[in-house]
Amino acid sequence: MSALLSVSDLSKSFGAVVVADQTSFEVAPGAAIGILGPNGAGKTSLFNLITGALRPDAGRIEFQGTDITAISAAGRCKLGIARSFQVPHPFEGMTVFENALVGATEGAGLRGHAAEAHVLDVLEDTGLMPKANQRAGGLTLLERKRLEMARALAAKPRLLLLDEIAGGLTEAECSALIATIRRVHAGGTTIVWIEHVVHALLAVVEKLIVIDFGRKIAEGEPRAIMDSAEVKEIYLGVDPDV
Amino acid sequence: MTEWINAVVQGILLGGLYALFAAGLSLIFGVMRLVNIAHGDLIILAAYMGLSTTVMLGVHPFLALLIVMPLMAGLGYVLQRGLLNQTLGPDILPPLLVTFGLSVIIQNALLEIYTADPQKLSGGAIETASIPVGGLAIGVLPLLTFAIAVGVIAGLQWIFYSTGLGRGFRAVSDNQDIAQLMGLNKAHVFGLAMALALAVVAIAGILLGMRTSFDPAIGGGRLIFGFEAVIIGGLGNLWGTLAGGVILGVAQTIGGKIDPGWQLLAGHIAFLIVLAIRPNGLFPRIEH
Numbered sequence: 001m002s003a004l005l006s007v008s009d010l011s012k013s014f015g016a017v018v019v020a021d022q023t024s025f026e027v028a029p030g031a032a033i034g035i036l037g038p039n040g041a042g043k044t045s046l047f048n049l050i051t052g053a054l055r056p057d058a059g060r061i062e063f064q065g066t067d068i069t070a071i072s073a074a075g076r077c078k079l080g081i082a083r084s085f086q087v088p089h090p091f092e093g094m095t096v097f098e099n100a101l102v103g104a105t106e107g108a109g110l111r112g113h114a115a116e117a118h119v120l121d122v123l124e125d126t127g128l129m130p131k132a133n134q135r136a137g138g139l140t141l142l143e144r145k146r147l148e149m150a151r152a153l154a155a156k157p158r159l160l161l162l163d164e165i166a167g168g169l170t171e172a173e174c175s176a177l178i179a180t181i182r183r184v185h186a187g188g189t190t191i192v193w194i195e196h197v198v199h200a201l202l203a204v205v206e207k208l209i210v211i212d213f214g215r216k217i218a219e220g221e222p223r224a225i226m227d228s229a230e231v232k233e234i235y236l237g238v239d240p241d242v
Numbered sequence: 243m244t245e246w247i248n249a250v251v252q253g254i255l256l257g258g259l260y261a262l263f264a265a266g267l268s269l270i271f272g273v274m275r276l277v278n279i280a281h282g283d284l285i286i287l288a289a290y291m292g293l294s295t296t297v298m299l300g301v302h303p304f305l306a307l308l309i310v311m312p313l314m315a316g317l318g319y320v321l322q323r324g325l326l327n328q329t330l331g332p333d334i335l336p337p338l339l340v341t342f343g344l345s346v347i348i349q350n351a352l353l354e355i356y357t358a359d360p361q362k363l364s365g366g367a368i369e370t371a372s373i374p375v376g377g378l379a380i381g382v383l384p385l386l387t388f389a390i391a392v393g394v395i396a397g398l399q400w401i402f403y404s405t406g407l408g409r410g411f412r413a414v415s416d417n418q419d420i421a422q423l424m425g426l427n428k429a430h431v432f433g434l435a436m437a438l439a440l441a442v443v444a445i446a447g448i449l450l451g452m453r454t455s456f457d458p459a460i461g462g463g464r465l466i467f468g469f470e471a472v473i474i475g476g477l478g479n480l481w482g483t484l485a486g487g488v489i490l491g492v493a494q495t496i497g498g499k500i501d502p503g504w505q506l507l508a509g510h511i512a513f514l515i516v517l518a519i520r521p522n523g524l525f526p527r528i529e530h
Contacts, residue, residue, distance in 0.1 A: 051423055077425035091416035094409070102413045105406050106425035155425060 002065055004029040004190050005081075005159055010049060010059030012214070019045035020056065021214040027159070032191040034205035034222065036198070036231070042214035043194045044086060047161050050192075051083050052076045063159070077107045080158035084148035084165050086194075092137030096128055096147055099136050100154040107155025119154055126150040126180055142173050149180070159190045166197040178203050198226070246499065248378050253495035255381070257488030258388030259453065262446035263468035264475075264483045265394060266439035272478050273411045273435040274330060276337050280344040282465030284440060287348055288314050288447025289456050293361055303363040303448050311444040318440030319433040326436065327429050345461065352458035363451035387449045391487070394442055395480050401438070402480070411435055470513040476523025485525060489516070 003026035012020040019042035027033055037043050048054040050061060052073035061069050068076055082103065091099050100122055104115040123129045126146045131139065136147060145165050152160055162181070166174050178200055185191050185204065195201040201208075201222075208225040210218040218225050225231055267281050278284075288310055295306035325344075329336040371382040402408035413421040414431045422428055450456060450464070467490060475486030490509050497508020516524060 053423065073422040074425050074427045077423055083423065089417055089420045091413050093416050094412055098409055102409055102424050
């Protein structure tokens with residue numbers, strides 16, 4: 001089986017702070033993988049390494065069998081890797097529609113009506129249609145989170161990286177978001193999702209990876225991982241002896 | 243009374259030229275937060291390129307634009323990707339210093355090639371033609387300059403808000419890092435922005451050369467007029483830049499009407515008054 005994304009022996013540190021320590025894992029095409037870990041474990045840095053915002057000190061990243069370690073962030077987006085940010089970063093001065101259109105034209109390489117039609121589909125899917133002509137700077141938190149996903153989806157990614165997209169949402173908003181993510185996954189997009197809202201994560205993913213201090217400490221079937229003593233101790237801060 | 247009305251009308255038309263000086267400056271600052279100190283010298287460079295083209299090919303300056311515009315645009319792209327992109331970063335000092343150096347280099351290169359003798363582009367009959375309007379004689383060339391300025395600003399506005407290229411400019415201007423992650427090549431987008439700015443500079447240079455005589459040393463003055471027009475109008479607002487140019491132009495002609503020695507001073511005073519009362523300019527772009 002050839003993996004869609006393959007990360008091997010990836011290392012990165014800022015001075016004494018290690019954000020990735022010989023991390024290796026593979027993501028199969030069509031998979032949905034969750035990444036758990038305490039704050040500062042290096043989850044977001046891992047995304048930064050995969051998207052090309054950070055350069056690794058060592059290791060290798062392969063996408064669809066090609067080494068992309070040396071490819072720019074813009075180039076990786078064109079290949080099919082898109083992400084959403086934990087703290088939403090819309091192009092504030094542009095409308096919601098225009099934000100997504102940047103992803104469709106630059107990332108997915110669509111032109112004219114094809115780009116616009118695709119953006120409208122994405123906005124419909126993410127529930128942003130009523131806000132299409134509003135400036136992104138004036139959106140609420142939920143809308144901004146949806147826009148993060150809409151913009152990433154507009155780039156027609158093969159691999160969608162979601163960074164704590166459920167954090168700070170109400171229960172109802174969270175359920176709506178889970179439904180959207182499931183729909184995207186069912187449409188064939190491979191998903192890697194960092195999330196602290198564990199129940200949201202478990203509702204979607206088929207596999208969990210746990211990292212701490214930049215090091216992968218567990219990987220496997222979600223329930224088994226959540227029940228393992230190691231994860232309870234390191235991630236949830238529970239002493240397994242108690 | 244007619245004399246005063248005449249001064250105002252001439253000032254408005256002069257403002258068109260200043261808006262053309264300013265448009266490229268405004269575009270570059272808006273997209274990449276680069277203050278281009280060499281902007282005025284690039285205008286003069288374009289005027290000299292127009293001079294060489296008209297002399298060598300024996301064509302009208304307006305036809306020379308067909309050659310000077312693509313040349314300046316190409317120069318802009320190469321300059322941005324080869325030099326200026328390397329200076330951009332969190333520190334605003336390197337681009338200032340490098341473009342200042344560029345300004346000195348352009349001035350001295352022009353001095354070496356064309357000497358310090360004032361030159362002028364010969365526009366022929368159009369330079370002296372005028373249209374009588376209710377007791378005033380409105381020059382065809384200034385009127386045409388103003389019309390071109392309006393056209394250029396409208397064109398830039400259209401590019402910015404209705405094309406994929408403009409969306410790229412705005413996305414990169416809004417958040418460079420995210421734009422990169424969305425598939426935009428920042429270096430290329432900046433190159434295109436500089437190419438567009440220098441294409442406008444080419445128009446400004448040719449029109450300047452037809453209006454007045456020029457020599458290698460006058461770039462600095464054009465830079466100041468451009469800056470003043472941008473700041474009076476409000477940063478990031480292209481129509482505001484046109485208004486800024488007009489206000490500067492009218493202040494200068496009225497000042498010149500009171501006393502010929504006051505022409506430049508009156509323009510600077512108008513600028514200082516606006517800066518004191520409305521530091522963000524008269525028509526700042528509504529943001530956030």
